[in-house]
Amino acid sequence: MPKHDTPLLDQLESGPWPSFVTDLKRQAETKDECWDILGQLELSYKDKVTHWKHGGIVGVFGYGGGIIGRYSDVPDKFPGVAHFHTVRLNQPSSKFYSTDILLRICEMWERRGSGMTNFHGSTGDMVLLGTSTPQLEEIFWEATHDLKMDLGGSGGNLRTPSCCIGKARCEWSCYDTQAACYDITMTYQDELHRPAFPYKFKTKFSGCPNDCVAAGVRSDFSVIGNWRDDIRIDQAEVQEYIKGNSPPNAGAHAGRDWGAFDIQKEVIDLCPTNCMTMAGNDLKIDNSECTRCMHCINVMPKALRPGTDTGACILIGAKAPILDGAQMSTMIFPFVKMVPGEGDPPEGGFEDYKELLEKTWDWWMEEGKNRERIGESIQRIGLPTFLQIMEVEPIPQHVQEPRSNPYVFWKSEEVPGGFERDVKAYRARHAM
Numbered sequence: 530m531p532k533h534d535t536p537l538l539d540q541l542e543s544g545p546w547p548s549f550v551t552d553l554k555r556q557a558e559t560k561d562e563c564w565d566i567l568g569q570l571e572l573s574y575k576d577k578v579t580h581w582k583h584g585g586i587v588g589v590f591g592y593g594g595g596i597i598g599r600y601s602d603v604p605d606k607f608p609g610v611a612h613f614h615t616v617r618l619n620q621p622s623s624k625f626y627s628t629d630i631l632l633r634i635c636e637m638w639e640r641r642g643s644g645m646t647n648f649h650g651s652t653g654d655m656v657l658l659g660t661s662t663p664q665l666e667e668i669f670w671e672a673t674h675d676l677k678m679d680l681g682g683s684g685g686n687l688r689t690p691s692c693c694i695g696k697a698r699c700e701w702s703c704y705d706t707q708a709a710c711y712d713i714t715m716t717y718q719d720e721l722h723r724p725a726f727p728y729k730f731k732t733k734f735s736g737c738p739n740d741c742v743a744a745g746v747r748s749d750f751s752v753i754g755n756w757r758d759d760i761r762i763d764q765a766e767v768q769e770y771i772k773g774n775s776p777p778n779a780g781a782h783a784g785r786d787w788g789a790f791d792i793q794k795e796v797i798d799l800c801p802t803n804c805m806t807m808a809g810n811d812l813k814i815d816n817s818e819c820t821r822c823m824h825c826i827n828v829m830p831k832a833l834r835p836g837t838d839t840g841a842c843i844l845i846g847a848k849a850p851i852l853d854g855a856q857m858s859t860m861i862f863p864f865v866k867m868v869p870g871e872g873d874p875p876e877g878g879f880e881d882y883k884e885l886l887e888k889t890w891d892w893w894m895e896e897g898k899n900r901e902r903i904g905e906s907i908q909r910i911g912l913p914t915f916l917q918i919m920e921v922e923p924i925p926q927h928v929q930e931p932r933s934n935p936y937v938f939w940k941s942e943e944v945p946g947g948f949e950r951d952v953k954a955y956r957a958r959h960a961m
Contacts, residue, residue: 533568560644562609569607587614589669593723595680612662617654617681622707623694641668653691654681684724690714692734693741702736703754703839704867709734715874727897738821749903751844751858756836759816766832767812777828796825840866846904856904892918
């Protein structure tokens with residue numbers, strides 16, 4: 530296959546950083562279709578439009594998701610990418626792979642595809658970039674039977690659940706994120722493989738409020754570890770930090786000596802709710818005002834730890850720009866217990882989570898418009914209505930900005946004597 534002139538792409542190799550163009554050229558030495566990828570991308574840069582067709586559905590038998598169809602709109606110029614489909618493989622929890630399985634995946638993809646991968650996609654999934662339609666069933670068979678890996682999600686369905694490293698390596702994890710991710714993946718196989726939702730739906734699991742998978746800004750149903758009792762304080766260790774015997778972690782001290790540690794300046798004054806004070810030699814925390822920002826715990830990990838009554842809070846509605854622009858999720862359920870079951874999914878645990886998830890789906894599938902994320906449905910219909918459907922009592926944290934709407938509507942049953950007063954007013958208006 531002839532090489533293509535790529536003067537615009539070549540500029541991306543001129544800087545000090547690694548370039549995907551260099552990687553593609555190296556791969557093209559063994560995979561001819563990669564030359565056509567470079568050629569088509571160069572044409573897109575020149576024309577300032579994509580040259581992938583819109584639409585085109587392709588898949589494997591019995592699955593509606595997991596394969597993303599890619600078709601060139603200039604196949605005569607670039608026959609190697611006339612069809613160049615993407616395959617998503619469902620990653621293991623926390624992305625723990627063995628070197629053996631990685632080598633076997635790469636060998637299969639070199640043999641049946643372009644050899645290019647996206648490791649990982651932002652949703653999760655190991656993304657295998659570029660293969661032809663006749664190879665899809667063969668790839669599916671090898672992935673599921675030989676590699677014991679399933680396809681991930683795509684389209685209007687449950688996207689592949691993902692999680693942080695959890696209790697495997699993190700001391701702050703408030704629940705077993707890996708167990709939750711695996712349980713939900715196995716329980717909702719039908720929702721994952723057979724699109725039936727108005728649009729995509731992502732759920733991600735973070736073990737603590739540090740939110741290392743950024744669930745709060747990247748998923749429709751964020752499950753973020755939390756505790757509902759008090760932060761544990763070791764006052765002796767607090768003094769060790771103050772005296773300089775224990776080096777603080779994170780913040781300004783990471784990688785640079787900024788002088789003696791100042792607990793007032795570097796911890797107490799940076800508390801977003803001002804819930805921390807020093808009473809003599811003791812650190813005091815008003816836990817009723819704590820918003821779980823994790824800053825104090827991150828800076829002084831020997832002195833402070835999360836509480837012991839642990840679970841998760843659930844936030845709903847985050848997404849990247851689609852209809853109404855990017856938005857962060859809203860905290861809907863302040864606390865649920867995340868308890869794994871003894872049996873295998875779907876007979877396993879996490880029942881509180883599953884009940885809320887399915888209740889959310891029922892409402893969204895009834896009210897959501899086509900290609901409307903659940904956060905957009907809530908925005909369109911209104912958070913008060915959604916809270917009422919979810920049977921959640923509104924709290925101040927649900928209010929984005931106070932006193933911005935001059936119209937407040939009360940239901941009769943919410944006002945003492947309201948129903949009787951309405952009846953009297955009605956009779957008076959209609960008196961003969």
